[in-house]
Amino acid sequence: MKKFSFLVLFLILGLVLAACSSDEEATGSGDGEGGGDGEVSGEITVWVHPYTADAEAESAMWDEIIASYNEEFDVDVTIETIPWANRDQKVLTALAANNGPDVFYAIPDQMPQYADEGMLLELDPYLEDNNMDDFVDTALVSTKWQDKTYGLPILQEAYTYFYNVEVVEAIGEDPENLPATWSEFEEWAKKAKEEGFYAMSYQGGGSMNGTLYPFLWQAGGEVITQDDEVMINNEAGVEAFEFVKKMYDNGWIPEDSITAMNHDALWNAGDILAVQGSGISLTNLEESGLDFVIAPPLKNKEQLTYGTTGMFVVPSNSDNPDAAAEFIKVATNAESQRKFNTITQYIPTRESAKDIFDDEKYLGQLAEYTQYALPGVIHPIGRTIMPSIQAEVQSMMAGEKTPQEAADAAAEAIEAELAK
Amino acid sequence: MITLKQKEEGIQKNGKKKLPFKERAKRQWDKNAIVYIFLIPTLIHFLVFQVYPFGFSLVLTFLDWKIIGDPEFVGLKHWIAFFNDKLAWKAIWNTVLFSIYYIVPTMALGLLLALIINSGVKFGGFFKGIFFLPVVTSFVIIAGIWGWLFRGTETGMVNWIISFIGIDPQLFLADSGQALMVLAGLSVFKVAGSTMIYYFAGLQSIPKQLYEAAKIDGASAFRIFWTITFPLLKPIHFYVAIITTIGSFQIFDSTFLLTGGGPNYSTTTIVFYLYQQGFAGLNLSYAAVLSYALFFIILVVSLIQRKYLGKETSLY
Numbered sequence: 001m002k003k004f005s006f007l008v009l010f011l012i013l014g015l016v017l018a019a020c021s022s023d024e025e026a027t028g029s030g031d032g033e034g035g036g037d038g039e040v041s042g043e044i045t046v047w048v049h050p051y052t053a054d055a056e057a058e059s060a061m062w063d064e065i066i067a068s069y070n071e072e073f074d075v076d077v078t079i080e081t082i083p084w085a086n087r088d089q090k091v092l093t094a095l096a097a098n099n100g101p102d103v104f105y106a107i108p109d110q111m112p113q114y115a116d117e118g119m120l121l122e123l124d125p126y127l128e129d130n131n132m133d134d135f136v137d138t139a140l141v142s143t144k145w146q147d148k149t150y151g152l153p154i155l156q157e158a159y160t161y162f163y164n165v166e167v168v169e170a171i172g173e174d175p176e177n178l179p180a181t182w183s184e185f186e187e188w189a190k191k192a193k194e195e196g197f198y199a200m201s202y203q204g205g206g207s208m209n210g211t212l213y214p215f216l217w218q219a220g221g222e223v224i225t226q227d228d229e230v231m232i233n234n235e236a237g238v239e240a241f242e243f244v245k246k247m248y249d250n251g252w253i254p255e256d257s258i259t260a261m262n263h264d265a266l267w268n269a270g271d272i273l274a275v276q277g278s279g280i281s282l283t284n285l286e287e288s289g290l291d292f293v294i295a296p297p298l299k300n301k302e303q304l305t306y307g308t309t310g311m312f313v314v315p316s317n318s319d320n321p322d323a324a325a326e327f328i329k330v331a332t333n334a335e336s337q338r339k340f341n342t343i344t345q346y347i348p349t350r351e352s353a354k355d356i357f358d359d360e361k362y363l364g365q366l367a368e369y370t371q372y373a374l375p376g377v378i379h380p381i382g383r384t385i386m387p388s389i390q391a392e393v394q395s396m397m398a399g400e401k402t403p404q405e406a407a408d409a410a411a412e413a414i415e416a417e418l419a420k
Numbered sequence: 421m422i423t424l425k426q427k428e429e430g431i432q433k434n435g436k437k438k439l440p441f442k443e444r445a446k447r448q449w450d451k452n453a454i455v456y457i458f459l460i461p462t463l464i465h466f467l468v469f470q471v472y473p474f475g476f477s478l479v480l481t482f483l484d485w486k487i488i489g490d491p492e493f494v495g496l497k498h499w500i501a502f503f504n505d506k507l508a509w510k511a512i513w514n515t516v517l518f519s520i521y522y523i524v525p526t527m528a529l530g531l532l533l534a535l536i537i538n539s540g541v542k543f544g545g546f547f548k549g550i551f552f553l554p555v556v557t558s559f560v561i562i563a564g565i566w567g568w569l570f571r572g573t574e575t576g577m578v579n580w581i582i583s584f585i586g587i588d589p590q591l592f593l594a595d596s597g598q599a600l601m602v603l604a605g606l607s608v609f610k611v612a613g614s615t616m617i618y619y620f621a622g623l624q625s626i627p628k629q630l631y632e633a634a635k636i637d638g639a640s641a642f643r644i645f646w647t648i649t650f651p652l653l654k655p656i657h658f659y660v661a662i663i664t665t666i667g668s669f670q671i672f673d674s675t676f677l678l679t680g681g682g683p684n685y686s687t688t689t690i691v692f693y694l695y696q697q698g699f700a701g702l703n704l705s706y707a708a709v710l711s712y713a714l715f716f717i718i719l720v721v722s723l724i725q726r727k728y729l730g731k732e733t734s735l736y
Binding site for chain 1: 571591592593678683684699703
């Protein structure tokens with residue numbers, strides 16, 4: 001009968017726990033409704049990530065940004081550096097428990113998902129006095145969902161093509177005169193194949209942002225609009241599927257491209273003509289000792305590529321939304337962006353702040369390309385549909401489906417996800 | 421576990437006197453107060469981190485959990501969606517396939533390695549260390565090396581080796597028929613070292629006189645293995661079978677690191693699918709349904725294993 005007494009003990013403890021948690025919820029939601037009127041004061045917590053390996057330099061940078069914020073607003077700002085690993089779970093659990101940050105860093109596919117769930121504060125009422133025209137247009141794409149602004153961008157990237165100069169010369173081409181269109185690239189790819197090189201890397205097991213999507217956008221297509229219109233299997237969409245298929249069947253991309261997570265080994269061995277890369281890849285490339293040149297994003301109908309945007313957002317249950325919104329404005333103004341991006345070596349999202357890379361050969365070049373860089377599929381189901389589209393592209397590459405069939409099946413999967 | 425069970429049985433026997441509850445509680449307390457006091461921290465931990473999440477995740481399956489704001493009660497919607505979700509069933513099937521590729525080879529390889537180091541071979545301790553090395557190495561590193569070995573291009577290490585015996589380059593992780601086997605191979609490689617240790621301990625506990633008697637009777641080494649060693653390792657078989665089965669149903673990291681679930685969902689396992697639904701798709705309620713499905717599968721498999729493998733081994 002000891003079992004029974006145990007049970008009683010369990011029940012009592014369970015009840016106590018339940019009581020505790022509902023208490024928290026009650027007080028938490030009460031707090032959240034405050035704010036909204038004039039005076040900005042109090043305290044805020046800002047969650048940032050380690051953007052570089054140099055924690056000291058970053059912390060000094062944040063101190064400077066806080067100092068310039070404090071010139072205007074008397075608010076205590078606590079910066080907490082959260083490791084990148086499992087950041088999504090950390091943000092979600094903290095927000096769910098109502099003890100999350102007042103400002104946190106978000107990436108493009110999180111934003112619409114969070115905004116659609118009502119988890120983010122709309123920033124438009126705060127932005128009238130904020131110089132919005134200075135932002136690069138593509139940087140603002142990912143901050144908006146259904147015509148409302150939920151974040152302000154602080155950094156951007158642009159993926160483009162890095163060519164191995166040795167391979168370019170080996171196929172008898174000029175490294176000064178790199179392919180700009182699909183057809184020019186195809187010519188080079190054929191030559192590369194003939195000389196025993198792969199033309200391009202293709203990480204079919206990774207994000208679609210590095211594989212199908214850029215080609216889809218270049219073909220003039222789109223995956224899905226913000227109004228839930230599925231576009232992936234229209235003429236432009238199928239053209240992109242066909243292009244991937246063509247590259248794989250002709251051996252322009254490596255045989256394992258269906259699920260490859262990286263082709264670093266092949267690139268480092270000098271077997272690949274071009275890889276996709278961004279500012280992050282620069283450091284590795286410079287260290288690898290390979291002689292490389294950077295080409296602009298390819299163009300078919302449009303000249304577009306992928307490039308993530310990093311932004312700051314305010315959760316809707318922030319205790320101090322006014323101070324948080326003002327902090328984001330200061331953190332993303334030109335001066336702060338200069339500081340932030342000088343340290344982190346990302347590309348500023350304000351045109352006026354791009355002058356930090358004027359003297360840098362490669363970053364200066366990449367900074368010009370952010371105007372072509374789309375942030376991925378901006379839709380709450382953007383992340384959820386990616387595996388289904390990936391699976392269809394994979395079965396097309398393996399020869400189980402034609403490009404048209406694969407695109408149709410992908411569209412069907414997206415429709416099914418929308419219907420959920 | 422066994423001691424707890426015995427204890428409970430003992431308590432039930434004592435309880436037959438049917439004293440009033442208050443009296444019994446008091447006696448119990450007087451007798452075992454110190455035990456309860458020492459148990460309390462563990463119990464609280466157990467309640468907060470095991471019982472509460474377990475119970476709450478069941479509640480979650482009936483809600484549309486929005487993370488922030490009020491959850492909406494949707495009844496059996498997510499459970500019905502689960503039974504109609506072809507992908508979930510494919511993920512379960514992939515997981516079952518993975519178990520087939522993984523459990524028996526891991527046990528066999530572990531046993532083989534244990535027999536080698538137990539046979540008194542020279543440098544046995546050194547080999548033990550080598551065989552155990554994958555277990556203590558970070559999975560991310562091992563997976564990286566595995567992915568590099570099994571690269572699907574002509575220059576991949578394994579492709580290069582098999583080219584000498586006239587086999588064409590294989591796609592491995594990029595082939596929907598091979599990817600899961602390559603991943604299972606990785607897990608076998610990673611885990612066989614620890615099953616080896618269990619078997620090694622088991623082998624050491626088999627009484628030596630049985631072997632001596634068998635030798636006097638003139639039994640061959642093969643016969644000795646199948647009639648003495650193998651049956652007497654039954655408790656170890658049971659234990660290893662349970663942990664490798666549970667491990668195989670929870671497989672996630674290799675598919676996350678090496679294939680991203682592809683090609684064409686052929687390496688999407690139940691936990692990987694659960695992760696995608698829960699943490700990429702923010703569909704936490706549906707992910708909770710999937711985790712319950714996983715729980716029931718593991719429970720049923722463990723019960724079956726217990727029925728057929730878990731009986732006490734009588735030595736003589």
